[in-house]
Amino acid sequence: xxxxxxxxxxxxxxxxxxxxxxxxxxxxxxxxxxxxxxxxxxxxxxxxxxxxxxxxxxxxxxxxxxxxxxxxxxxxxxxxxxxxxxxxxxxxxxxxxxxxxxxxxxxxxxxxxxxxxxxxxxxxxxxxxxxxxxxxxxxxxxxxxxxxxxxxxxxxxxxxxxxxxxxxxxxxxxxxxxxxxxxxxxxxxxxxxxxxxxxxxxxxxxxxxxxxxxxxxxxxxxxxxxxxxxxxxxxxxxxxxxxxxxxxxxxxxxxxxxxxxxxxxxxxxxxxxxxxxxxxxxxxxxxxxxxxxxxxxxxxxxxxxxxxxxxxxxxxxxxxxx
Ligand code: T6T
Numbered sequence: 001x002x003x004x005x006x007x008x009x010x011x012x013x014x015x016x017x018x019x020x021x022x023x024x025x026x027x028x029x030x031x032x033x034x035x036x037x038x039x040x041x042x043x044x045x046x047x048x049x050x051x052x053x054x055x056x057x058x059x060x061x062x063x064x065x066x067x068x069x070x071x072x073x074x075x076x077x078x079x080x081x082x083x084x085x086x087x088x089x090x091x092x093x094x095x096x097x098x099x100x101x102x103x104x105x106x107x108x109x110x111x112x113x114x115x116x117x118x119x120x121x122x123x124x125x126x127x128x129x130x131x132x133x134x135x136x137x138x139x140x141x142x143x144x145x146x147x148x149x150x151x152x153x154x155x156x157x158x159x160x161x162x163x164x165x166x167x168x169x170x171x172x173x174x175x176x177x178x179x180x181x182x183x184x185x186x187x188x189x190x191x192x193x194x195x196x197x198x199x200x201x202x203x204x205x206x207x208x209x210x211x212x213x214x215x216x217x218x219x220x221x222x223x224x225x226x227x228x229x230x231x232x233x234x235x236x237x238x239x240x241x242x243x244x245x246x247x248x249x250x251x252x253x254x255x256x257x258x259x260x261x262x263x264x265x266x267x268x269x270x271x272x273x274x275x276x277x278x279x280x281x282x283x284x285x286x287x288x289x290x291x292x293x294x295x296x297x298x299x300x301x302x303x304x305x306x307x308x309x310x311x312x313x314x315x316x317x318x319x320x321x322x
Contacts, residue, residue, distance in 0.1 A: 021213055029062055029284075030211070032063070034091050035058065035070070035239045036065075036090045036093050037050075038068050038082060038085060039067065039069035040098060041072060044227070045070060045250075045253060046225075046250055046272045048321065049318040050096075050121065050275050052322035053278075053279075057278075057279075057284075061281075063091075068085065069081075073199040073241075075097075075103055089115065090115055092115060093115050094120050096121040097122050098122070099124065099165075099168050099171045100125045100168055100173070101168065104129060108128070116131055116286035121272070131292040131294075132286070133295050134275050134282065135171065136229060142179035142180075145175070145182075145268050146185075146222070148304075158188050158219040158220060159191045159219050159220075160183060160222065161192070161222075162221075162230055163197055164196055167194075169197065190218070191211065195211070197227070205235035206235070207231075221245070221247070222245060222247050222248075225249050229264065234258075237261075246264045247267070249268045251316055251317045265290060266303065267302070269317065270298065271316065273319075
């Protein structure tokens with residue numbers, strides 16, 4: 001039979017945007033609970049950093065944490081893994097769903113079976129899923145990317161391109177929306193509809209090199225996530241298009257090297273460690289009868305060569321191991 005947890009635990013104080021309601025306090029804990037973290041894709045420094053935060057919080061709460069993820073960011077791979085996790089009936093699941101609609105079924109089933117579901121990083125459209133949803137304000141992140149191009153000197157009329165991962169991923173879709181809204185305000189001209197890399201750096205590199213041939217006066221590119229941004233930077237460097245300003249999302253170790261090499265001019269960095277830590281805290285609150293925060297938006301910051309050595313900014317950079 002499924003274990004139940006009847007008391008509440010106090011979540012640690014973590015800096016996020018907006019005020020958080022205080023959680024109920026009690027002298028019991030979720031010690032011994034089984035929690036699974038299903039990341040969006042294995043081997044991605046964003047999710048590795050999230051795992052580091054989750055591990056730290058899990059150790060503090062005395063819960064066991066099992067981390068899994070598909071080899072590609074692909075709902076066809078992630079959904080069977082979710083079904084396998086469901087069969088093991090964990091007490092709670094932290095999950096970054098690969099698709100805003102297609103991931104909902106397995107999560108609804110798990111929730112129905114009594115697993116407490118916390119959405120981390122990405123979400124599903126069905127509002128009944130998840131006791132808490134913790135993610136970057138991705139729309140604002142997209143706005144910041146367009147503002148970064150403005151700071152880098154792009155003027156009204158400048159030609160820009162957006163390269164994203166796959167349509168239907170909540171995080172990057174919102175970044176595209178935020179970017180497009182701000183880019184329109186700044187008077188930028190989108191040379192094409194949003195292009196999709198399928199989260200493959202090599203595909204992103206091919207897309208940008210083809211676009212540079214079609215539009216040699218392209219002035220700026222926004223690449224909406226880690227692998228896409230890495231590929232775009234490589235493609236721009238290989239094309240020798242030094243005048244193109246590249247703004248990427250995320251701040252993995254290789255992206256930082258590309259920034260330092262001048263292949264990327266700005267990175268919008270998230271707080272994956274904090275998302276993972278808060279994910280565990282929300283799961284523990286759900287398991288112990290504490291109060292959940294339905295929606296938590298974490299911060300992002302724009303990293304450039306001008307501020308990368310600032311300790312406030314450096315804490316946003318991702319890890320490739322804990
Ligand atoms: O940008 C992150 C994450 O926020 C997004 O949902 C998927 O891509 C990343 O994991 C970076 O690769």
